[in-house]
Amino acid sequence: MSCSVTSIGLKGLEGYRVQVQVQVTEGMESIVVVGLPDASVKESRERVSAALRSLGFPLVDMKVVINLSPAEQKKNGPLFDLAIAIGVLKSGDFLKEEIPGDAGFIGALSLDGTVLPVEGMIAAILAAKKLNLRTLYLPFDPSIPSIEIPDLELVYIETIRDVMDVLSGQQLLPFAQHSDCEEEQQVIERDFNQIIGHEFAKRALEIAASGEHFVLMDGPPGCGKSMLAETFPSILPPLSKEAQLEKISLYQLAGAPYSSIALPPYRHPHHSASAVSIIGGGSNPKPGEVSLAHRGVLFLDELGEFSKKTLDMLRQPLENETVTISRAHSTVTYPAKFIFIAAMNPCPCGYYGSKNQYCTCSDKQIKAYKGRVSGPILDRMDLLLTLEAVNMKDHDFTEIESSADIMKRVCAARERQYIRYGREICNGSVPFEELIRNSPLTPGQQSELQRLSITQGLSNRVQIKIIRLARTICDLEGEEAMTDASINEALSLRRLAPFSTVLMTGETQGAVYD
Template sequence: MSSKVNSIGLKGLEGYIVQVEVQVMDGMESVVIVGLPDASVKESKERVSAALHSMGYQLIDKKVIVNLSPSEVKKNGPLFDLAIALGILKSGDFIKRRLPTDCAFIGALSLDGSVVPVEGMLPAILAAKKLNVKKLFLPYDPTIPQIDLDELELVYISTLQDVIDQLHGKSPFPFIPKKSKVEEKPMIEKDFNQIIGHEFAKRALEIAAAGGHYVMMDGPPGCGKSLLAETFPSILPPLSNEAQLEKVSLYQLAGAPYDSIMLPPFRQPHHSASAVSIIGGGTNPKPGEVSLAHHGVLFLDELAEFTKKTLDMLRQPLENKKVTISRVHSTVTYPANFIFIAAMNPCPCGYLGSNKHYCSCTENQIKSYQNRVSGPIRDRIDILFSLRPVNLKEHNFQDIESSRAIQKRVMKAREKQYERFGTKAWNANVPFETLIRASPLSESQQQNVQHLCAKEGLSNRVQIKLIRLARTISDVNGSDQITDEAIEEAVKLRGITYVN
């Protein structure tokens, strides 16, 4: 007799129903798994056989064939262990009740029959909700935040026997997971009130945070580029519940640790990192740094030191807010909606334009160094400015604005955008047709922008970015319409050389 049990498969963050079909028949004792399983799925037969044996379910002189449908999609991970074991028990007539068709089962088996969590549990839970699964049997994972999903019942189980008992109508003592401690206020290590001077840079970063704009800074060593970038997350709003779940899902798939659930992620890969580690990939594609920065910040220090291949591969996530990884058996798409911040020196020695150090670079060396960042990458940056070292004698150390005060203005500006567009979209990534329909330019403003771009030889992409920037500046200033002053400031943010 054959049996069918539902489980959840994953392609990136997207999930799909995997129907585990099992046939138990007389023959030489063996377990065969088909349906494009990878090595971790093929090993399931050993774990399942040992778990069933330890629980007293013998498969003597029985040949077991397991088909993971759809057969044309490659399966990976041990998520299917529990479903395979239940399919064998049902096909072997150890389970008398009919298996419900609106339920799914995920989890790996230990050799003693206990069910243990594995990587990818949270994405599988979210996928089950989208796939209209009514009840999901799974092991409890303390690393997953407490989840309450409408129309999806989560049944936490500890052993395979718990599932069998429930399917037979028994009601064992329910396992109620402890609620994880909720962070009341995320800890912020760096604050803008610790940064002396750089008022223009702080204003630029506030606008970038409010509208989701990309930033590139250059300046000599020690002028504060890295400090400004590392302090930037402190003015971003806390993550929404949906964003928190997406963050944890991506970190689980990548097998990477994370600190706070509520704080936006901040990723700072070294310039020696490989293109695969930054973009994502591998034999079994995993999220890279661009996806781990989703809903947060990706900071590339010493931008010109990254390889040309790596920088060129950044074009897709910078433009489309996602990254697609193609392999022979599958194509995986991961989200990559982050705020990009880059920093670099103005020349190889770093002291071009410095008043206190002599630049020893030739003109060709300077040009070659700056050309390492290609035109298409610069074209995708919204805000570009230069920094100079701060003279501490000329600045007051008192009454410096805190990150909390800036964050309030950022959150207020974002609320205006959400209300305008009817969705949680930023000025930087909402479709331009939607932006211009909600906030049209006056005829004179449009002519001025076009004249400026023609005079400076700027691309259409830069022209659109100026309008997006002006819209965000108007939001920060509390204006419902795009003002002439906002357009002027957007032009300055696009290319002014800042001397503090």
């Protein structure tokens, strides 16, 4: 007798339907698995056999052939254990009830028949919805938040016997949800009211958070670059429910711990990190830092100390918001939509251009140090900031704006963008055609920007980034149309000269122009 049971395979975060076809015939006791299984899938033979024997269903004088279809896709992990066991029970006539075609089964098995959680369960749940499954049987995992997906019933089970009971019409008692995942208290350790001075940098980071723009800061050691970057997540809005699920899925696949569900991720790899750890990879490709920073922030401190190869590999994630990892047996794509913040010293010793310290580097050393960051990477940065050490003598310590106040403006600016584009997307990543269609430049602004691009040698990418920045500044100010002042401020954030026909306003004073 033969039967087919539906399960879900994973290729990165993308799920696909796997039909577990089982045939049980009389013969010498054996279990054969075909369909490009890896070692962990092949070992399911012993797990399934032992689990069924412990539940009172020994496979005596039975030859079991299991085909995992589609046969051309390589199958990884113990995700198919439960589906294989149900298929063996049905094909071996131990299970009388019919198995619905729109029901899926995922989970690993222990030797006593207990169904255990596996890596990538949330990705499999999201894939089940896309595959139009109506019911999904899976083990309960208290470490992940409760999930409610329309038109998909999640049946949490503990043993194979529970599945048989549900298929026969019996009801299971619901599992108690993990209380820590229900209402998480958001604890923010750093706040902008702890940072003295750097008003122009704070304004730039507010713009970056509002439009999801990339930032490069340079300045001497101790001027506050790392402190500003570490405080930056405190002004980002909390993650939506969908973003939370994406975050947990990536961390599960990578086997990495996370401290918060609702807060955007913040990744800060050391400059000695390898290219594989930053981008992702391995024989069975796992997400790297660029994917673990998805929906959050990736901060690379001492950018000039990273290898040139690693930095150049960032080009695809920064441009396409995805990273594709190709190996001999598979190619996987992981999301990598993050706000990129980088910091570097102006020279190897760090004091080039400093007013307080003497630089000991030669011109050749400075040129070689700057050359580690290639032109294409610099071209992809939206905001270029030069920081200097703050003199605390002239600052008022009582009137420093908090992160909560800045976050309110960031949330309001993002809401304007969501309404304008009809979906949750910001000016930093919306297609340029859609951006310019909703916010056209005036003829005077177009001609002046073209003049600046010729005189200052701006690439097309830089021109587009200036327009994106100007649109975000207008959203922060509540302006519907693109203003000259917003374009001037955008130019100042790129360290470029302003429009010659427009007088600089007080809003952009303090900028550094080359």
